[in-house]
Structures are given as structure tokens and as C-alpha cells.
Amino acid sequence: MPDLLRIEGLKTYFEGPGGPVRVLDGLDLAVAQGQILGLVGESGSGKSVTALSVMRLIRPPGRIVGGRILFDGTDLLQLSEVGMRAFRGRRMGMIFQDPRGYLNPVMRVGMVMAEVFRTHAGVGRREAKERSLEMLRRVGLPAPERVLRAYPHELSGGMAQRVMIALALAGEPRLLIADEPTTALDVTVQAQIIRLLADLRRDLDLTVILITHNLSVVAEVCDEVAVMYAGQVVELAPAYQVFERSRHPYTVSLLRARPSAVRSRDLAAIPGHIPNLRRPPLGCRFQPRCFMAGPRCAAEVPALRHLEADHLSRCHYAEEVGERSGVA
Amino acid sequence: MIPVLTVRHLSRSYRLRQGWRRRTLHAVDDVSFEVMPGETVALVGESGSGKSTVARCLLRLEEPDGGRVFLGDEELTGASAARLRRLRLRAQIVFQDPSESLNPRMKVGAQIGEPLHLHRLARGREVRSRMLEMLDLCGLEPQHADLYPHQLSGGQRQRVGLARALITRPRFVVLDEPTSALDVSVQAQLLNLLRRLQRELDLSYLFITHDLGVARWIAQRILVMYAGQIVEAGPTEELFSRPLHPYTRLLLDAIPVDSPRMRRQRESPAGEPYIAIDPAPGCRLIGRCRWAAAECQAPVELLDSGPRRLVRCVGHFSGRVPVVEREVLSPSQTVMD
């Protein structure tokens, strides 16, 4: 499968009084057509900024200062704002953590949806309504006519997220970026939304980037996983490999910090905290907190390198991660 | 042994106005349980289950409409304002969002020492030394005392909240989703800390959470709440391996797997959490339960089902709802360890 989206050396900085904050500092990522890529990381790792950069929705004081974002071969960073508009909604859709916050509170769902269909598909009023109903049915809303007449505050969190998904898919995009789509939802509703995303991917041949801090959500549904730390991707591999044979100490630490990882003994917390992105640590960015750090780690910046054809890791000692962490 | 906390028939409802209709939300409906010395009990449920309302009613931060709450053998409900203030020394609460539960205009040290001032438990230099001791116990540095909350990270702020709750040396602490605003790695630090403090200070916890993984790690006993009622209670491992109530099964099935290796075909849980606004007398899971039948429309009691197990389900006792042993992977099997 060819890559639908390919990000190379992306740098997004936020200007501040003490110099630029390098929120994304050389981010590399690729997702193949039809795949679900899980983009995981803790708060401050730059996952959401990655999504906004791809959509070119970064606002001042933020600024994309370098790199390439190739969508099906087109470098999005070379496009004009007008050219970009043809991509947003029509080739790439996005959904967010707090769906109700992204719906205009004084507009009925039907009005919002009709508007989207009329701009994207250029259809008339009646046709737009038909398509809205069909799309709402498709995202699993049982009474679409009632939903069309509802205001956002009358929807539950799960229903609102389904409406957001319907809106994002109205322009028939090929890529859906979902930024923490289930974080604000209850666990039973989360399970429904995850299932929905998997079904839509299969039925519409959609490519999905699922941004989350929840490793279990990734384990449940993703084909590929990219782990982010301090503005960079530190590991990129098929999901199975990341969870069973991780080749980066940060990923291993994250997996072991989960309460489900051990039952009775203490959890393996990661010491220290995320680095200051104005002055990131020398060498490897995870080195000050790493259980494997050696002299080379502070001296030399590790590159994101291939260990196998489909397994990339940004660690000098990637080959040894398995043995030294006790991971089988 | 006397329980540190005894709750009997606790209820709390809210009157709502929807258009011209007056309706009643039964946020907490006849909840009873106890917490034994040194024990951690987890109260799990989804949003709207009433678990946080229980927390607030226990310390009378909100007045329950009915029911009684005892700390040891002293009754909290009906206590005068003065006695309530004294009783609150023995039971404390830590809130979910550490950035909202601290006064933004007060230095951290002053906030931790405040309970000592208020209850005249110490004065002057002693307040400071006890505050610093608590700071240290909760894994913070003395320098942190002179900072404002916004200068700390989320995890550090939650440690401050914990230090403030523990400085009067309570025996019982309500933890209301204390880690749900934190990252996994920070959550791990805090959970470890909670467990260490429990041992060192001989504490009992009521741990309120929506995260079953966290509940399983920290609690010996679990209470499952749905739409204002406790629907199932039991020892943690038993409840996970042999859930009896259909809702508990729904909940356990909805937890995403720990590793792609464990993916399995399963039904997507039906419906969304029910909010008990003018509820019908019967079971509140009716719309989401695959075993729902006519008999479920009669009022349902929380009844014993074997030692230390309680279930609120008619179908369970009439044998309609089959009991299924869930395959629970042992910790060494689950993930890396």
C-alpha cells in the first residue's frame, strides 16, 4: 500500500517571550492508505499540534517553520490558503475531543449538516437533507430525523461525537484525523465509537489517524502505532510489535506504567517530567528519564532508524531494549 | 471491627424544571455500604451514575435528602455545624482536577497548613514544620511550599491536594477520581504514592473512578454504580472473573484490550448511560440489557448472592441471566512485567 500521508521533518514552533517553543521538532510519520494509525503520547508531546499542522490550522503565535507534509504526493505546506481549502473537509476531515464545543450552540444539527453538504457537494436543499439523513444513519444514530431537529445541547456526548463524525465525512474525505475522540466519553460509549471508526474504515476505505493518550484504545483498533515524545516520533511500527516487542525505552515505560500491567506490585512510574521544549535536553530527549540511558545518549542525537522493514525506533540501543527491560 | 465508614440508605435527588414540567433526578438512590479499617473500596460507574454525588454527600459538602452516614461510631448526618467541622478532621477528600481544587491565589504551603490553623491543631513554627513534613511524605520538595499552584505540574498539584487532606491525620479519605486528569506515567506515580501512604498512615480509602483498570489495581472490593444505585458489589478479583450483573458485564466488555494480541470479537455495548430522571420502579438497565424481561419492571433489591457478593438483578436470581466465567489473564500473562 502506498502512503496516503507522509510527514518529513515537520517543525512547528510557538513564539514566546523566552524564545520559540519547539512543539514539533523534526517529526517524521507515514500512514498507508486504508490503515488506522494510532498516534500516542502524553500531554505536551505534540500529538494535537501534529493534527492541526496537517490540517494547516496552526494559529499565531504558532508557525510551521519547516518540513514537508505530503498528502498523496502533494506537499500541503506549498499550497496557498485557497488551495488548502480544497483539502480540508474534502480530502481530510477532523474530529475532536469535545464534540459539543465544536458545534454551534444556536444551530440545529440539520442546518449545520445541510450547509456542509451544500458547500462540499453543491447539492440543493432537499438533496442535502436526504444525504444528511443517510450519513446520520451510517454513523449509527437510530433516529436521524430527530437528531436533525436537535440542538447540540440536546445530544448526549456519544451522539454529538457521531454527529461530528458524520460532518467530517460529509465531504467524502480519504483521511480522517480523530483527536482524542473518546477521551470525554464513558467507557461503554467509547467502545461504540471505536467500533464505529473501525467499521467506517472498512466500508469507506478510509485512512484514520487516531490521536490518543490511551494505549488500550490503540491496542483495540490500530494497525500501526506512532509513539510521540517531546515533539518527535520515537517509535513507529505495526501495533502488535509495539505492544509485544517494543524497541524504545519510552514506549516500554509507558506500557509498564499502566495499572493493568501489574496487579499487586508498585507500578513502574517514569521518573522526572517532560522536558522544557525551549531548551530540550542534549542528545536523546528521553535520556534524562530513561532506565537504559548510557553516555552515548547525552552526547549524540539518535535518528529514527529502521530496525526492520516496518519497525522504526529513535534509540541508540534499540536492539537491546527487549533484553534490558525484561520484555519478552 | 467497627467500619471506618458506614453508609445506610443514602439518597440525594435534584428537582429539575424542563419547560413547564417539574421532574426529579435521583442522583443517589438508597445507597448502603461500609469501608473497613485499612481497606480500599472502589466505587465505579460512568458519568451520571451518582458516584461523585455520593462522595460529596459523605462529607456533607452537599446535604443528602435521606439516609445516615457514620464515621466510626459517630454519626455525621444530623451533626451540628461545630461537630461536623470536628468530624471532618477524621475524613478528608481529594478532588479530581488538581488545578481546580487549589486556591490560585494562595501559596501551596499556606494551603497545606490551613487545616492546622483552622482547627488550632498547631501554631506558628509548628505549622510550618508539620507542613514541610507532609510535603516530604507526599514526594514534594520544601521549595514547593512557596510557590503558587499554577507553577506546579498537574501531578505535583495533586500531591498538594493529598498533603492538604492528610495533614490532620484522618483515618478515612475519599478519593474522587484523583488521577483521571493525569497522564499515565504521572498517574502511576500517584497511585504508588497512595498505596504507600495507606500503609504508612493506616488509611482507609473510598476510591471513586470510572477507570476499571485503576480500580482493579488499587481496591480490594468494588462497588458498581448505575443510574444512582449500587447494582453489584464484591471482592475485586471475583467481580472481574465472575461478574454477576449484566451491567458489570457490559462495563467489563467495553474496556479496551491491553494488547492487540488480546483483540476479540464482541458485541458493541448497546445504548448510553441512563440518567435516573423520574425513573420507573423497575431495573434501570432495562433499555440496554439483553436479558430484560417482564419481571424486570418490578422494583429490584440489592441482595446477597454468595459470600460478600451483592447483586441487584431479578434475572440473576431466577437463573435467566447465565453466570459466565470470564477469562482473566493473570498479570504475568497480560503484559510485560
Add this chain to the structure above:
Amino acid sequence: MSVAAVADVATQAGGRVRLAWGRLRSNRVTLAGAVIVALVMVVAILAPVIAPYPALVGNPAAVLQPPSLAHPFGTDQTGFDIFSRVLYAARLDLTIAVGAVAIAFSAGALFGALAGYVGRLPDELIMRVMDMLSAFPDFVLAMGVVAALGPSLINLIFAIALVNLPIYARLLRSRVLSVRELQYVTAARAIGNPRWRILLVHILPNSIAPLFVQSTLQAGYAILTAAGLSFIGLGIKVPDAEWGVMINMGIRYIVSGQWWITFFPGAAIAITIMGFNLIGDGLQDLLDPRRR
């Protein structure tokens, strides 16, 4: 937390004053406002020293003279030196502004806090009285009060304070209503704070900032109202040195071309109000501890 990080935050705490100053400086607009108000204050205090002529002794030999080296702002019909009187007037006008704002602020805050925190009957009573006060057009109410009590400096200040009172009361009430629902207030109750302490220590400090911002705007507005009242003959009396009085005295001469009599006191009012307003714009930021 590493030692370096601790040191890092420690410097943050120590350098808070410096930081606040740095931000004040970086916010040029606020700084400009502060400089203007400070200048007006210095002028008010030093008026007897820097004014070339007395405020209330005219020179009959120099009547209605245009601005010149001897009289930089010219003279009026009684031979008063406009420049000196503009300087002297700063004293009265600032007294009125600060006095009226201080009274309105304290009384309004007291009522607002009570209404918001206690609720129920006190809330109803206080807020209905505030509604009554704001039912009148501001200027008409101030006029009525001064007319009823008799024109004097004290009554003028009182009248302006009364007009502004509901603004402060409403503002604080709404802040208290929202702050008292915040989690740290619940947390304060949980650790055993008595009611009065919750209000004074945990709610008020987190609610009062907008009132300071409002005050800077109201100070400017108080000067305008005072000038207006003096202009129609209520409040400060001719020939006392007050900007409104001075405009009143010069109004007849605008048509005949002696613009300087009204222009300079008018400009003084405009500049002072602008100073207060500029401070207000940036004050919100400076008062928020999270942005220090």
C-alpha cells in the same frame, strides 16, 4: 523533580516583582496609561509650586488673552491664567474621582459579596435596590442627589459614588456566584473553613480583580460626571478651579473665537480619562496570578 528544575521555579517565585514590572513594561499601552495618571497626580500635588499664577486671583489688565509666553494657555474673561488653573484643577478632579470610586467600590463590593454569598432574602433586597438606582439615567440621578443635598464637594462625591454603586455590586455578585461553585471552595469547606473565612480568604481574592479594572474606567467617568454637574452649576461653584467649572466659564466665548478658555480644561479631562482607561486595559492581565 530535579535540583535544576527546583532552582528554576525558586527563581520564578523570587523574581515575581521583577516579572510583574517586566510585564508592565512590555505592555506599553498600560505603561502609557500609568505614566499619564502619575503625571496628573504629580501636577495635582505640585500645583502651588509649578503654577506661575494663583488659581483664584485674576489680572484685570490681562483679560481674554490668547496663548502666549506669559500665559501659555491664555487667560479668561476675569483675567485668570488658564494654565495655572488647569494645574490646580487636577487636585479637585482627582479627589472627586478617587473619592467617588473608593466609596462606590467598597460599598458596592460589600453589597455584592453579601448578595452573592448569602443569597435568598438579602440577595433579593440588595439587588432590587440596585435595580432602582440604575433605573434612573446616571446623570439625572446624580443631579437629583446633589440638588437635594445641596451643592458641595462632599455631596458631589457621594452622588457620583451612588450612581456607580450598582455596577460594582452586580459585578462582584456575579463573580462570587461563579467562584463559590469552584472546586477549591468546596475543598476549603471540606477542610473545615468557617463561612466567613471562605468568603474572605477563598472567594473574594479570586473575585475582586474585575472591580479594579472597572474602577479605572469609573474614575475617568467620575471626572466627566463631576465636570458635567459643575458645568450646569451643581457641584463645584464658579470660580473654583475645576475643569468642568472652567469649561462652563468659557462656553460663552467659543462663538466669539476665544477657544482656549474651554479647550485646555477639556483636553485635560480627555487626557486624564484616557490615562485611566489605558491602565484598565492591561490591569486584568497583571492581576491574574496565573499569568505572572
